[in-house]
Amino acid sequence: MTGFDVQQFRQHFAFFQQQPDWVYLDNAATMHKPDAVIDAVSAFYQRHNSNVHRGAHRLSQQATAQFEQARATVAGYINARNNHEVIFTSGATAALNQIAFGLMHTVLQPGDRILLTQLEHHANIVPWQLHCQRYGIIIDVVPLTAEHQLDMVAYQQLLQLKPKVVSFSHISNVLGHIQPVAEMVRQAKAAGAITVIDGAQGIVYQPADMQQLDCDFYVFSGHKLYGPTGIGVLYGKSQWLETLTPIFAGGEMIDSVSFINTTFNKLPFRLEAGTPNIAGAIGLSAAIDWLQNYNIAQIIEHKLLLLKAFYSGLSAIKGIDILSLPVHNAGIVALNVDGQHPADVAELLNQQHIAVRAGQHCAMPLFSYLAQHNSAQHGAVRCSFAAYNTLDEVNRCLLALEQAVEILTA
Ligand SMILES: Cc1ncc(COP(=O)(O)O)c(C=O)c1O
Structure with a gap:
């Protein structure tokens, strides 16, 4: 518990009422807008x-x-x-x-x-x-x-x-x-x-x-x-x-x-x-x-909780290569399914209404560097969390990633 009421926070976003099926984890690209x-x-x-x-x-x-x-x-x-x-x-x-x-x-x-x-x-x-x-x-x-x-x-x-x-x-x-x-x-x-x-x-x-x-x-x-x-x-x-x-x-x-x-x-x-x-x-x-109606420290704590749950779930899925460190991390995780194109992984997530970004994320020099070290030849899948994301959404993403690994590596 962080003292931050995520459900109350989400109510300020018409998007989540209009599109209840979607898990939006593309927040580093752009965020949803509150009604205000x-x-x-x-x-x-x-x-x-x-x-x-x-x-x-x-x-x-x-x-x-x-x-x-x-x-x-x-x-x-x-x-x-x-x-x-x-x-x-x-x-x-x-x-x-x-x-x-x-x-x-x-x-x-x-x-x-x-x-x-x-x-x-x-x-x-x-x-x-x-x-x-x-x-x-x-x-x-x-x-x-x-x-x-x-x-x-x-x-x-x-x-x-x-x-x-x-x-x-x-x-x-x-x-x-x-x-x-x-x-x-x-x-x-x-x-x-x-x-x-x-x-x-x-x-x-x-x-x-x-x-x-x-x-x-x-x-x-x-x-x-x-x-x-x-x-x-x-x-x-x-x-x-x-x-x-x-x-x-x-x-x-x-x-x-x-x-x-x-x-x-x-x-x-x-x-x-x-x-x-x-x-x-x-x-x-x-x-x-x-x-400014919200306590930023509580929001950060909530995002860290999501991040922790995501990392802990990822570590249980075989075949995932995580490029981001869990510490000093603002809630953005770049990852790959070993040997698979990130666009294929993102498409499988998309089919389950989970929005992430795949590719080089406007940072080609970073990927030229990362490609020398691991699986990032074609970029990465990026899951980015915001204050309105929930633990349920983290779990839905983890399940979808697990299924993606199974499908792509079968
Ligand atoms: C670190 C960083 N710098 C610059 C930009 C460019 O922002 P914009 O496309 O809103 O001008 C972005 C957008 O993703 C970014 O993440």
């Missing part, structure tokens, strides 16, 4: 729909107030120093692209180094690579240990090469491992680097405190935190946000425009060109407000 979020988005469209920061009428002023209140809610949730340190983007991918592009144009010089890790999502690799090739910047990569954890000794050694930027994920979207981000930021700062954290999975596990972490940038997507798709957050310290060259240019982000020259608006607007996702921001803030 769906209601907030539809209330905005039904009652307040207007553009922000530009209307001469009261509806627009109300929409602007709601939108800016959403920014304040996000800033409060991550303990940013100022509301203008929260830039709304379309998601973590857009935020990482903005940082990579923005730094490449201003801070980075040919011959500079960027430090990434072996387990990054493509969204924290390709934006850097795209610009590195053009600007002659070198990417170094922190390797993993035999247990598939970041090699912190190698990290320290690579920091001695004095990278200008160090960018890493808070939690691996494939393995679920929680990285020692506070220590990584501390060491990177001591080496003089700008620190970027991909918090797409991290923020879901627990709120991240920007002032405590002291990173320069932190990004995440609303849709993985019970919010709508199409909204994300780029947090940055003011001094770094001021430095970024905007990746998008157009309305709202300018101060004055002529055909000779353009001057830019102040933060946060200079990095939010065009009409923002107003309903998305309002939905994300509704998700955060709603989530």
Whole structure:
């Protein structure tokens, strides 16, 4: 018993009433939305729909107030120093692209180094690579240990090469491992680097405190935190946000425009060109407000209970190769049935209405590494748990996996 009432929690999700047959274990891809979020988005469209920061009428002023209140809610949730340190983007991918592009144009010089890790999502690799090739910047990569954890000794050694930027994920979207981000930021700062954290999975596990972490940038997507798709957050310290060259240019982000020259608006607007996702921001803030009714420590405990039950069940099934470690794990488990394609396993689960993801999970460099060590030639099956999952669902998944092993290896 954790003190967390999962049945009460589930009642806030229309999805589970509409689709009672489904066991949804694809939460690392996207989460379901509580009614509070769906209601907030539809209330905005039904009652307040207007553009922000530009209307001469009261509806627009109300929409602007709601939108800016959403920014304040996000800033409060991550303990940013100022509301203008929260830039709304379309998601973590857009935020990482903005940082990579923005730094490449201003801070980075040919011959500079960027430090990434072996387990990054493509969204924290390709934006850097795209610009590195053009600007002659070198990417170094922190390797993993035999247990598939970041090699912190190698990290320290690579920091001695004095990278200008160090960018890493808070939690691996494939393995679920929680990285020692506070220590990584501390060491990177001591080496003089700008620190970027991909918090797409991290923020879901627990709120991240920007002032405590002291990173320069932190990004995440609303849709993985019970919010709508199409909204994300780029947090940055003011001094770094001021430095970024905007990746998008157009309305709202300018101060004055002529055909000779353009001057830019102040933060946060200079990095939010065009009409923002107003309903998305309002939905994300509704998700955060709603989530704050719950005790995060109890939610974590509940997820750990599910994880423990899942691992214990998996260990009793012969022929399963588990790639994720059970410790320092946020509730994401990558596994394979020995010798079988993960898509075949996922399809057998799908036939029993169990939703998981199979493949390389936008982390091909991680799988090139894992493939040298075990069964991960074609990727892996990923089961990712959320607070609304139950022990019954864990057991249904275990039974389906056991049957999959029998069918595929018969
Ligand atoms: C660790 C990580 N980074 C970045 C992303 C990209 O997020 P989005 O597709 O919402 O922009 C994801 C999505 O799965 C992720 O898990």
